[in-house]
Amino acid sequence: MDFKVADMSLAEVGHKKIRWAESRMPVLMRLRELHSRTKPLAGMRISGSLHVTKETAVLVKTLVAAGAEVAWSGCNPLSTQDDVAAALAADGIPVFAWHGMSKDEFYWAIDRTLDLKPTLTLDDGCDLIFRVHSTAPELAGGILGGTEETTTGVHRLRALAKAGKLLYPVIAVNDAETKWDFDNVYGTGQSSLDGILRATSVLFAGKTIVVAGYGRCGSGCARRAQGQGANVIVTEIKPTAALKAMLDGYRVMPMDEAASLGDIFITATGMKDVIVGRHFESMKDGAIVCNTGHYDCELRIPDLEAQASSVMEIRPNCEEFVLPDGRRIYLLARGRLVNLAAAEGHPSEVMDMSFANQFMAMLYLREHGSTLSHEVYTVSEEQDQEIAGVKLETMGAHLDQLTPDQIAYRDSYEEGT
Numbered sequence: 519m520d521f522k523v524a525d526m527s528l529a530e531v532g533h534k535k536i537r538w539a540e541s542r543m544p545v546l547m548r549l550r551e552l553h554s555r556t557k558p559l560a561g562m563r564i565s566g567s568l569h570v571t572k573e574t575a576v577l578v579k580t581l582v583a584a585g586a587e588v589a590w591s592g593c594n595p596l597s598t599q600d601d602v603a604a605a606l607a608a609d610g611i612p613v614f615a616w617h618g619m620s621k622d623e624f625y626w627a628i629d630r631t632l633d634l635k636p637t638l639t640l641d642d643g644c645d646l647i648f649r650v651h652s653t654a655p656e657l658a659g660g661i662l663g664g665t666e667e668t669t670t671g672v673h674r675l676r677a678l679a680k681a682g683k684l685l686y687p688v689i690a691v692n693d694a695e696t697k698w699d700f701d702n703v704y705g706t707g708q709s710s711l712d713g714i715l716r717a718t719s720v721l722f723a724g725k726t727i728v729v730a731g732y733g734r735c736g737s738g739c740a741r742r743a744q745g746q747g748a749n750v751i752v753t754e755i756k757p758t759a760a761l762k763a764m765l766d767g768y769r770v771m772p773m774d775e776a777a778s779l780g781d782i783f784i785t786a787t788g789m790k791d792v793i794v795g796r797h798f799e800s801m802k803d804g805a806i807v808c809n810t811g812h813y814d815c816e817l818r819i820p821d822l823e824a825q826a827s828s829v830m831e832i833r834p835n836c837e838e839f840v841l842p843d844g845r846r847i848y849l850l851a852r853g854r855l856v857n858l859a860a861a862e863g864h865p866s867e868v869m870d871m872s873f874a875n876q877f878m879a880m881l882y883l884r885e886h887g888s889t890l891s892h893e894v895y896t897v898s899e900e901q902d903q904e905i906a907g908v909k910l911e912t913m914g915a916h917l918d919q920l921t922p923d924q925i926a927y928r929d930s931y932e933e934g935t
């Protein structure tokens with residue numbers, strides 16, 4: 519079997535990590551149990567490009583259990599967990615991923631997954647779909663549909679669809695309520711702080727944390743940082759998002775003002791050039807800078823490199839840039855997603871819902887892909903509620919039910935004051 523990973527001797531550690539994740543992903547495991555009998559994905563070839571973590575391994579194994587043939591690559595050069603990649607390869611999955619890939623290796627790995635001639639694609643960031651569109655459009659005719667995991671990927675796909683250039687239907691898994699409002703908020707909130715702590719081991723209490731972007735990821739980071747005793751400043755471009763930040767108790771100001779006040783900076787916007795040269799120039803000695811958005815372009819790192827008189831890695835995933843006046847700025851994980859590059863990504867419990875959505879979207883596309891237009895679709899309300907319902911059940915929580923009388927009241931307009 520063809521695969522390329524860093525070190526096969528890590529497979530046993532990877533298998534243990536996957537077992538751990540499986541024990542914390544009850545919704546996805548229930549789907550695995552249900553569909554491993556009927557194999558609804560038999561005959562499907564799935565090319566996937568999504569962070570190779572222990573949770574992704576649980577998804578991959580679930581797709582295979584449901585009958586799919588799968589080939590996998592990472593979706594970020596620094597996010598692959600080498601032990602998990604080795605475990606997947608040992609289990610017979612053609613996986614092409616290792617931590618610290620170059621850009622050329624990254625696209626080479628995606629191309630190897632396309633050798634499978636997929637009938638379905640599964641993306642995080644749209645790099646795989648974009649690869650099909652830019653270098654292998656002949657594959658598109660055989661693809662029933664694809665899914666997209668993250669906000670930035672959905673933005674790229676909507677732009678592609680708007681330009682009339684999308685070659686097959688795609689489901690924006692990111693936009694499911696059980697994904698965007700949980701994974702991005704609670705997952706990114708906790709795991710980004712985890713990444714910062716593993717890379718720096720600093721005390722959050724009393725620090726000023728600047729969070730750029732108060733969407734799902736940014737609001738999660740802000741809330742977790744505040745919970746650790748930090749003072750949070752938010753930068754935004756959207757009035758309603760900035761207003762929410764204000765009413766949640768944070769200060770809001772432009773990055774030009776916040777740059778000289780922050781001890782720790784986290785970008786979570788999906789936009790490029792959020793922190794650039796003039797911001798690095800005004801930062802305090804010891805400022806820590808990281809990004810948790812999908813691409814490293816949120817930070818203009820070449821500006822910092824050009825300003826620095828010396829650079830050295832002072833701790834794993836923490837580089838010290840010394841400026842000519844002696845100030846030191848610490849860049850984490852080279853500006854790559856700090857939660858995945860410096861920690862393990864989101865906790866399994868939250869990925870349980872995101873990947874249940876991915877799995878169910880794959881089933882949907884298998885069934886209905888050939889009848890859909892070349893557009894970006896959202897997951898259905900039924901799927902969202904079903905996943906939330908099962909998750910609640912596995913957490914031991916139960917709901918009230920509407921009585922027939924209440925249903926009639928909800929659906930009528932006669933009853934008033």
Ligand SMILES: NC(=O)c1ccc[n+]([C@@H]2O[C@H](COP(=O)([O-])OP(=O)(O)OC[C@H]3O[C@@H](n4cnc5c(N)ncnc54)[C@H](O)[C@@H]3O)[C@@H](O)[C@H]2O)c1
Binds near residue numbers: 734858
């Ligand atoms: N680290 C992870 O594991 C992880 C997980 C999920 C999503 N993401 C990525 O995080 C990024 C944000 O995702 P989200 O779901 O929070 O998106 P979102 O749309 O909910 O929020 C983004 C916010 O950033 C704001 N913004 C845009 N440009 C800005 C700028 N120049 N300055 C300040 N604010 C600006 C927007 O107004 C918006 O409120 C995306 O790139 C997404 O793909 C990362």
